Amino acid sequence: MEERRNDLFTLGIPAAILLAFVIMDALFQAGIFAKADGAPVNYLKPAYSTGKLLNGQIFDEYEKYLQDRFYNLDRWSSIVQTAEILTGKREYNGTYVGKRQTLFAVHSTGEYSGRPVEQSLGFLEKIVTDYHAKVMLIPTSDEIWKNRLPLYADSFDQKGYLDEVQKRIGDEAYVNVYAKLFEKRAEEIYYRTERAWTSLGAYYGYQAWWERSGERLSYYYDPERRKAVLNRFSGSLVKASGREVLPERISVFEETVGKEVSVNYDGKVNLKGYYRQEYLDSDNPMGYFLGDGFGLAKIEMGNQQVRSLFVVGDSYANSMIPLIAPHYQTIWLVNPKYYRGNVWSLLENYGSGKNVDVLVLESVTGLLELYQ
Amino acid sequence: MEFGSVVFLLRFLPIFLITYYLVPGRMKNVILLLGSLCFFSWGSPVCLMPLLISAGSSYVHGLLIERHLGKPTARILLVSAYCFDLVLLLVFGYAEFFIKSANEFLGTKLIGSGFPVPLGITIYTLQGLSYVTDVSRGKCKACRNVFYYFTYLTMFPQLAAGPIVRYQELQAPLRERKVELHQVSEGFKRICIGLAKKILLADSAGMLWSSIVAMKPEGMSLATAWLGMLAYAFEVYFTFSGYCDVAIGLGKCIGFDFPENYDHPFAACSITDFTERWNKSLMRWMKDYVYRPLAGEKKGLFPKLFFMLVTWALIGAWYGPDWTFVLWGIWIGFLFILESLFLGKILSTLPKVVGWCYAMLAISVGWVLLAMNDLSDAVTYFQVMFGAKGVGMVDHAFFFLASENILTLIIGGFFALPIFRGVLDRLDASKNGMGIALKRLLEKIYPGVFLLASLVYLIGRGW
Numbered sequence: 001m002e003e004r005r006n007d008l009f010t011l012g013i014p015a016a017i018l019l020a021f022v023i024m025d026a027l028f029q030a031g032i033f034a035k036a037d038g039a040p041v042n043y044l045k046p047a048y049s050t051g052k053l054l055n056g057q058i059f060d061e062y063e064k065y066l067q068d069r070f071y072n073l074d075r076w077s078s079i080v081q082t083a084e085i086l087t088g089k090r091e092y093n094g095t096y097v098g099k100r101q102t103l104f105a106v107h108s109t110g111e112y113s114g115r116p117v118e119q120s121l122g123f124l125e126k127i128v129t130d131y132h133a134k135v136m137l138i139p140t141s142d143e144i145w146k147n148r149l150p151l152y153a154d155s156f157d158q159k160g161y162l163d164e165v166q167k168r169i170g171d172e173a174y175v176n177v178y179a180k181l182f183e184k185r186a187e188e189i190y191y192r193t194e195r196a197w198t199s200l201g202a203y204y205g206y207q208a209w210w211e212r213s214g215e216r217l218s219y220y221y222d223p224e225r226r227k228a229v230l231n232r233f234s235g236s237l238v239k240a241s242g243r244e245v246l247p248e249r250i251s252v253f254e255e256t257v258g259k260e261v262s263v264n265y266d267g268k269v270n271l272k273g274y275y276r277q278e279y280l281d282s283d284n285p286m287g288y289f290l291g292d293g294f295g296l297a298k299i300e301m302g303n304q305q306v307r308s309l310f311v312v313g314d315s316y317a318n319s320m321i322p323l324i325a326p327h328y329q330t331i332w333l334v335n336p337k338y339y340r341g342n343v344w345s346l347l348e349n350y351g352s353g354k355n356v357d358v359l360v361l362e363s364v365t366g367l368l369e370l371y372q
Numbered sequence: 373m374e375f376g377s378v379v380f381l382l383r384f385l386p387i388f389l390i391t392y393y394l395v396p397g398r399m400k401n402v403i404l405l406l407g408s409l410c411f412f413s414w415g416s417p418v419c420l421m422p423l424l425i426s427a428g429s430s431y432v433h434g435l436l437i438e439r440h441l442g443k444p445t446a447r448i449l450l451v452s453a454y455c456f457d458l459v460l461l462l463v464f465g466y467a468e469f470f471i472k473s474a475n476e477f478l479g480t481k482l483i484g485s486g487f488p489v490p491l492g493i494t495i496y497t498l499q500g501l502s503y504v505t506d507v508s509r510g511k512c513k514a515c516r517n518v519f520y521y522f523t524y525l526t527m528f529p530q531l532a533a534g535p536i537v538r539y540q541e542l543q544a545p546l547r548e549r550k551v552e553l554h555q556v557s558e559g560f561k562r563i564c565i566g567l568a569k570k571i572l573l574a575d576s577a578g579m580l581w582s583s584i585v586a587m588k589p590e591g592m593s594l595a596t597a598w599l600g601m602l603a604y605a606f607e608v609y610f611t612f613s614g615y616c617d618v619a620i621g622l623g624k625c626i627g628f629d630f631p632e633n634y635d636h637p638f639a640a641c642s643i644t645d646f647t648e649r650w651n652k653s654l655m656r657w658m659k660d661y662v663y664r665p666l667a668g669e670k671k672g673l674f675p676k677l678f679f680m681l682v683t684w685a686l687i688g689a690w691y692g693p694d695w696t697f698v699l700w701g702i703w704i705g706f707l708f709i710l711e712s713l714f715l716g717k718i719l720s721t722l723p724k725v726v727g728w729c730y731a732m733l734a735i736s737v738g739w740v741l742l743a744m745n746d747l748s749d750a751v752t753y754f755q756v757m758f759g760a761k762g763v764g765m766v767d768h769a770f771f772f773l774a775s776e777n778i779l780t781l782i783i784g785g786f787f788a789l790p791i792f793r794g795v796l797d798r799l800d801a802s803k804n805g806m807g808i809a810l811k812r813l814l815e816k817i818y819p820g821v822f823l824l825a826s827l828v829y830l831i832g833r834g835w
Contacts, residue, residue, distance in 0.1 A: 004553060004554075006557075007553045010819060014560050017823050018381070021381075025382040053417065059414050066383070070831050073832075077832045088776050090776055109591065154769050
């Protein structure tokens with residue numbers, strides 16, 4: 001009798017748990033939402049075809065459909081992640097979960113060492129020699145906020161790379177953004193959930209550029225008067241890691257808003273102003289700063305300045321351009337990641353000339369990734 | 373269909389078990405057969421073809437062999453049965469391997485069919501061959517009922533990852549079996565353990581291994597390489613043994629007693645000991661149906677050793693269609709031979725811990741061959757493991773990965789070694805009533821805890 005009771009108990013608990021999950025699976029709808037990695041949920045049952053039946057594709061699709069439509073999937077994912085964080089897991093899908101609600105893209109030493117370093121140094125030496133360029137390489141958040149990284153997290157030594165850049169191109173051409181950002185590291189100079197610096201970080205970058213540029217006039221921007229354009233922003237690192245952290249804010253300097261500048265994208269589209277409002281409601285709010293995915297932008301300020309600026313830059317440059325723009329009449333901004341033509345030809349056409357300054361304004365990892 | 377999937381646990385299994393328990397005794401085999409066919413056709417219905425052909429072939433051959441027992445015809449029929457099943461196995465299971473080898477070594481430009489390897493083909497082929505061989509040896513009577521035979525050969529619980537079950541082990545329960553509450557309770561317990569091994573331990577270890585194998589060998593430290601091997605070993609062991617636990621548990625739930633297949637192989641103190649703990653049903657099969665027929669009556673040491681090595685090469689090939697698997701088998705076989713010649717005697721005079729260290733080192737070398745798709749990759753990994761390449765003894769990556777996965781590694785070690793069973797046995801043997809009560813409580817609670825954690829992780833980790 002007692003053995004029977006024991007058997008019922010031993011069987012009853014797992015059977016009840018299994019039954020509960022079966023009911024959840026069978027009866028409840030998961031609803032329509034995107035998975036953490038941005039992939040669309042298969043909210044429609046997979047369409048049947050004889051071909052898909054024979055090659056087995058229908059079964060894979062049906063299993064994915066069942067998985068994605070499970071009741072309260074977000075809650076289960078959150079439970080698993082919390083359990084994993086409690087047991088020490090700190091890296092998800094190429095993202096470190098750091099301290100103080102900060103997520104970092106993983107930039108491992110092995111990924112960036114060797115050929116990317118050598119080839120990028122060669123590029124910088126050439127552009128400095130041929131076009132008297134200034135080089136402003138921005139360290140990413142995992143370098144400046146090293147103290148927030150998980151213990152033992154592997155992170156490429158960007159300071160060491162920058163020291164090597166300075167040695168190769170000389171002090172005259174080198175803009176020491178690292179020192180400025182490191183000095184201000186206690187401030188929110190990077191987004192906690194995105195691979196980008198904030199407008200405050202861009203402002204300090206602008207200050208570093210001004211100190212090296214020899215410009216007599218510096219434009220004053222008041223960090224206290226920054227205007228919030230999006231109050232609850234969760235960047236791409238949240239989607240990549242599936243890890244929810246406290247949302248943050250996107251702000252811009254009041255002084256840069258409403259400027260009558262013309263921006264031409266890839267010779268096709270003409271828009272006004274530095275900021276693209278439509279991106280704030282999209283999956284990529286960082287596109288608010290000058291847009292996204294363009295190879296070449298020509299920004300005309302319509303001011304009385306004489307000089308032009310040719311920038312080889314990535315998305316970090318997009319945040320700083322509105323601050324640096326008043327110093328120039330025209331800015332050419334080429335993003336080598338998206339530009340399909342030859343950057344050297346562009347430089348030949350627009351970057352050489354008496355009244356043209358050339359600036360390399362890239363993140364360290366962005367530049368190295370071009371050579372991977 | 374995998375045991376550790378939402379569709380199996382929350383759709384197939386409940387429907388199958390409820391239907392199975394509701395139908396009367398004679399219908400249970402019908403439900404079992406239908407359930408097995410559904411299970412195998414999930415993924416690709418075309419995969420049913422080799423299964424049904426193989427079952428039909430061994431059934432017919434079994435009857436014919438029995439009819440001609442004692443005559444030369446029986447031997448011819450046995451050879452015919454082997455040829456038929458092996459050709460099926462080679463065509464459906466190893467065609468891509470031969471095409472790849474021909475392209476690599478002979479310079480041909482053959483293209484594979486892209487056809488998926490049918491689930492369980494290596495297991496049901498061996499089961500069918502053991503059946504016809506046992507009939508030819510007079511060890512069991514041929515099955516006259518085609519329905520019973522097909523139910524035996526297609527039985528889904530053990531075709532995914534073993535154990536390999538012989539016909540005479542299931543002959544009686546196929547005809548008549550009772551499913552009792554205690555058996556179902558024990559079966560469910562076993563299923564919960566198996567799922568926890570696969571979903572909580574194997575999958576976690578697999579993610580750690582994936583992180584490490586994605587690193588460039590030049591950027592890897594010695595410690596990281598060994599950590600990777602441990603992760604891979606855990607992934608393989610907990611996957612296979614977990615699925616076997618589910619198979620054994622499912623068997624109990626439907627009234628069958630499948631043999632144990634894994635017995636804490638990480639506690640082995642020699643390679644010989646390891647082979648007696650790892651995939652025991654496969655080892656027994658190979659000994660009874662390959663090694664003994666080939667080497668049994670041969671005189672002299674050399675033929676016996678040669679066929680031992682051949683048997684081990686076949687064991688390696690059974691695990692996967694690649695030369696690295698064959699090399700793994702030869703490596704284990706080589707050590708097995710050394711131990712049988714003289715090394716075993718030396719090990720028996722040494723402390724057990726020395727034997728354990730030797731066994732773990734030797735097995736780890738073997739894991740590298742299983743883990744890598746390519747011999748050159750395996751050689752590079754060896755170089756890192758033994759310090760000839762890489763970035764030194766330890767690096768940040770090792771500390772980071774080890775600290776991230778410390779719980780998986782500790783719990784994995786706890787279950788890989790016979791510690792959990794030891795704790796339960798100690799509690800049982802304790803004279804203290806509290807110990808026995810604690811053991812009973814643990815036994816009531818842990819299946820539910822394992823199942824709940826497994827389901828939450830399965831759903832929460834996503835596709």
